[in-house]
Amino acid sequence: MAEKAKEEGNALVKKLLSNNLTWSVLAFILLVIVCTIFQHDFLALSWNDNTGGLAGPLITMLQESARYLMIATGMTLVISTAGIDLSVGSVMAVAGAAAMQTLSHGTNVWVSILIALAVGLAIGCINGALVSLLGLQPFITTLIMMLAGRGMAKVITSGQNTDASAVAGNEPLKWLANGFILGIPANFVIALVIVILVGLLCRKTAMGMMIEAVGINQEASRMTGIKPRKILFLVYAISGFLAAIAGLFATASVMRVDVVKTGQDLEMYAILAVVIGGTSLLGGKFSLAGSAVGAVIIAMIRKTIITLGINAEATPAFFAIVVIVICVMQAPKIHNLGAEMKRKRALKAQAKAVAA
């Protein structure tokens, strides 16, 4: 009996060890521990009566993670079709610019939000059309859109970093970035709800399976009656739309768009989040939960950089090292290291026995 229980326990441990999510969560906990060592009250939470929500380092981390959650979710679906969307960072800037510019010219805040979302969706649709209808390579298509997007953002604001913080009636947008729902950052809650909705859409309908099918074998998918073009168009459109939400989160926190820095490098963060989450860049099976954890880890790494006081020059290197360590921890080869060594020893013994 005890033996059987032990065996089952071993199997469970093995399963956990081979799961990407386990390692992601472990990495997250490690980062929290490191931060707590450097800043003893890192985990401390307090109630802020002014904002009506919790306050503390973890809370600001969650606030920042909202934008990563959005772009990582879109990126997951795109990568699952064996594509990539390099334009999400630029789309964030365009959407943010559209919102700030219209707002500062007296547009109703809700209309501004809708305009920003529509702009993101439109860029996503253009990406989708180029990839699906014309068959252009996703990398090139979205790379061009990444460059063009920056330009678009500058055109929208005439090159200014438009500030809408003083505009009357901008409260809903401010709340979106800085408000709280039941004490938890509103943008994080909204992002989480959207991730769950996308997840339900994928798994409760056949959308997820069809996206994966197209990513695994496009021609075979077509032969089953799936329309791969439709699927490709859809994922880029979703990615653009979610990037626009991320753009709102990013710009609303300061009510100002920085046409150069808003969303800068964030396409890379999104890709890293997806990879940490266990979705292969070759396409196929995807995990939204994994990407979501990946997105939070990205935010946590950034928080760690600030907490540890790493100077600006060294941050990219630190960032890279942490990501590589996580990827190494997830690699199946590392998991099999122990068994591998055992096998090699057995082989040597066998060779000796034969020689003797």
Add this chain to the structure above:
Amino acid sequence: MTDKTPIVVMKGITIEFPGVKALDGVDLTLYPGEVHALMGENGAGKSTMIKALTGVYKINAGTILVDGKPQQFNGTLDAQNAGIATVYQEVNLCTNLSVGENVMLGHEKRGPFGIDWKKTHEAAKTYLAQMGLEAIDPHTPLSSISIAMQQLVAIARAMVINAKVLILDEPTSSLDANEVQDLFKIMRKVRDSGVAILFVSHFLDQIYEITDRLTILRNGKFIKEVMTKDTPRDELIGMMIGKSAAELSQIGAKKARREIKSGEKPIVDVKGLGKKGTINPVDLDIYSGEVVGFAGLLGSGRTELGRLLFGADKPDSGTYELNGKQVNISDPYTALKNKIAYSTENRRDEGIIGDLTVRQNMLIALQATRGMFKPIPKKEADAIVDKYMKELNVRPADPDRPIKNLSGGNQQKVLIGRWLATHPELLILDEPTRGIDIGAKAEIQQVVLDLAAKGMGVVFISSELEEVVRLSDDIEVLKDRHKIAEIENDDTVSQATIVETIANTNVNTGKEA
């Protein structure tokens, strides 16, 4: 022969995948200068055994001795270094390089300024000449020679690395008779030079022609090792599928011809259906309960016609009537909506969706016809999967396994289940029995007959005339992208009738030459 020292001794090989023993204590002994065949049904463990020997899979138990030394292969490179070379079913060469570059890859001749390409190509030429392939210029791009030739080049490559063991996994499945003979000529040369050849083929004639020794596997277990010349065919087949010869002979009967009543309307009636450069305009009608065979050589247009009927390619001429109604079948979705299904000959590239489960693979076409946002209710899905797993005898009977882990024959069964789940009125089966063993073949042939008996129209495309003749009511004969004849398949018709028709008909006039 028995006094020879074996070059490879595999003993008690066991390989486990999660939940299943793919191999259970299998032995295999290869002798230099012999052609040895691994025999068994799909799922018997032939491919797994080869993958154990080539280092693709790690073995869970058992020993591998090469030249008397124990080996533990941690990858294909280890196996190659031990002198084991493989030519796979799908040739694994670089089509963008030249023949010579492929032959010498990794063994290029070096000069003072890096690789000496001239010498390298000369060396390649010698290697090719050793195998009687003087005719191939090593400078020609690999992509410009036929698949059969590419296979021979792959063998030449194996000789460059000084292989002691050459594994040929289904090298003949896409070759015609002459190409097979060329291959055998070279296999004999290689064998006589003292190399041990491990050969896998589903064609019994070829097995008896070329092999010396057989190892028979069934369901991952070792059954017997025998000398080919001492083993009658029925005995061999019996060992492979675990059935007696008498049981087997029943499959051999010819289908009773279905008579079309006067005034009966066909399901499908196409006139002048064609596509430039693919297939010339064809007239064709298919009735309910009828099996229509497409016969013809590779490249005759038999697959192309099947694809046009399904809309996998867009026709550019002709009319298409379904149950008397004019339709425009422009893509697979429209075809499936109109109850036409097509099972591809190219299982790997156009059939299975490898990382998805058996269950998902079975349901995906039905799901696609219903639409993305109308998921099949779980109860209905379970019932469908359960039904076809049982009816088609899919092994292992676990629908939650990725389909890529199944053997070829079982993948084929899952795909047939996929199309049946859409309840087609017309089912087009393109080479449904290619590359699968006798047992699964017989099962699939029986499925075809059962479906026709239930009133489905079936198009049966196969390069094996024997099964076309046995299963079809009508046979459409194709040659050089033309339909050249429609043969009513009665008792007077045999394989010879079709061969003669192909040989004697002039494509342009449709008359006997």
